[in-house]
Each structure stands twice: as structure tokens, then as C-alpha cells.
Amino acid sequence: MPKKIKYSLDQVYRLLEPGPVVLLSTARAGRLNVMPMSWHTMMEFVPPLVGCVVSSGNYTFETLRATGECVINVPTSALAKKVVACGNVSGRSVDKFKEFELTPAVAAVVKAPLVAECYANLECRVVDRKLVTKYNFFVLEVVRAWIDPRVKRPRTLHHQGEGVFMTPGRTLKLPSPKTSFLSA
């Protein structure tokens, strides 16, 4: 498994802002689970806040609500088949870590596991539930972040519907006087 190093919390937006599919991992009473998710957005730089929708029909929903903890794991295209597989069965009936040969690693702060194969892992706590009942929308705070330092240009997956995923192509660099004007 790749050796991860701590990633600066004020840089977390750079991982999530371009819209990658992520794997959301949770644990409850020793039972681990993981689901793919594309409906997430940054909400604040420091501390990094992330808003995300977890459908109330998903097994993850009850675990997240009960434990208030999860890990956002960012996979690359090497994991594409496993990502799709994780979305097509429920953690109610299948131990997806075993079934799809994903490696749970112990997190530093939360009880939910890291998915070791993902190049970045964000340990999160639920900090706001005001929109959970109406929209299944959780506000998470990233409390610890990890990255595989060898991965310089991750081939992240960007879901375009119906099993189609865009992967990164050319990069444009444009002069911008602000760190992230896009939410300034």
C-alpha cells in the first residue's frame, strides 16, 4: 500500500473543487462500508468544510447520521471498476471492502476507515445537520488529510451520467492574482 503523508488542510479544496468521484467510507460497530459519491462541494477553506448529499436510501446514510464520522477517499481511474461496483450493491448485504478487495486502513482521528488504494483521504466529522432531513445534505469538516506524495497528476474520475466518466486531459495555467478567485 502507498505510504501517505499529511496534506495541509488549507489545500484540501484543490482535491475536491474539480469535481472528482469520491468513495465515502464509514464504520459502525466494527462494520465497514464504502459508497461512491459525486454530489459534494467545498463550503469553506479553513477549516475545510465539505457539503455532500448521501441518499437516505443508502446504507451509508444511517451510519453517517449515527456516528457523525466518515472518510472522503479520492480514487483514480485505476480503481474505476471497483468504484462502479461499490455503487451497484448495498452495504446492507455485502462487505464491499472484502468483496471488491479494498484495503481499510486505520484513520488518525475518526473511526471510519481510509481506503488505502485511494491517493488521497480526508477524515471528516459531521458539523451541521440542518439540511439532512429535507435534502440528505450533510456539512462535514475535514479534520485530517492524507496524500500519496508520488501521485503528481492523479487521473481522477468525473461522472457524466449513465456510467460515463471523464478523466483529466490537458491542464491550462492562467495568471490569477488570487489563490482561489473562484469562490472569492
Place this chain on the structure above:
Amino acid sequence: MPKKIKYSLDQVYRLLEPGPVVLLSTARAGRLNVMPMSWHTMMEFVPPLVGCVVSSGNYTFETLRATGECVINVPTSALAKKVVACGNVSGRSVDKFKEFELTPAVAAVVKAPLVAECYANLECRVVDRKLVTKYNFFVLEVVRAWIDPRVKRPRTLHHQGEGVFMTPGRTLKLPSPKTSFLSA
């Protein structure tokens, strides 16, 4: 200007889920404005709901709060320089449509203008303000969607921080029994 056709509301998630930078346009008392935004997420398929953060320091914030209307416009890399330019000045001091030669087009349902140069345009109304005060987070309902039917593989912009944008590369197609397992 490209001729747009109506886009099905239940397909809107396919435009926003992969995480493109968008241009958010607004109007108040005849004064138009536009800002780039990357902090957005789908929240529901039908009617399509989109959550987004508009910083309270932005001129757009007050307009959006006052009018409850906006348009989410999806640019391609052909507009990259203008997108960045729109993020580096405030609508308080500059008419960005004029300054950056963007064409405002009349929307069907809302008073905010479409940015004609963008290949897709989503007319939106604010439907929930519960997280506005604390997080500058607005829940929008897309009430009408437009697309340029000639654009088959849009080169969307995906912000990675510090003026770096990823553009789409290879597409992966994986068998998935569900329309969008990623939020199922």
C-alpha cells in the same frame, strides 16, 4: 451566437456532476453581473436542485439574496481567459459583460441574463436560504435549461487552485445498471 435548444431538466445533473467551473449571472435593477464559481453540487434530480456557495464579500451575493434569481452558465476552455478575468474584478466597479465582451441574452423564466457564449445555461431560483447566513450556501432550483446541441464533447474547465484548470481527456464507459448510481 449559438442557437440553444431546451435541455431536459432530468438530465441537468450530467452537466454539473463532473465539477465544471460555471459563470453565475445575476441582474438587479437593470444592472447585470457575472462571477465564476466552482463550489456547487447537485442536490436532487427532479426538480433539479443545486447547492452553491457565493461568498458574502462578492457583489453577486447581495443581488442573489435580494432577487432570488440567477443563471448558471457552463463555459468551455474557449472562454478560459474571460472566466478568470470575471473572477478578478468586482461587479461593484465594472460592468463585466461590457468589459469582457460577454453577451447577455434574455432568459425565459428569470430576470438574470444568460451568458450567450456558454454552451449550457440553467435558469435558477433560490428555494432555500437556511444555510445562507452561516455558510453563504444557497439552494437553487433549475427551472429552465438550455444547451447548444452542436457541442457534443464540451471542453469544460475544472479548477485545481492557483489558476490551474484541468480540461477533459479520455472518457471511460463502464457498465452501470443504474442511471446515476453515484447518488443512489
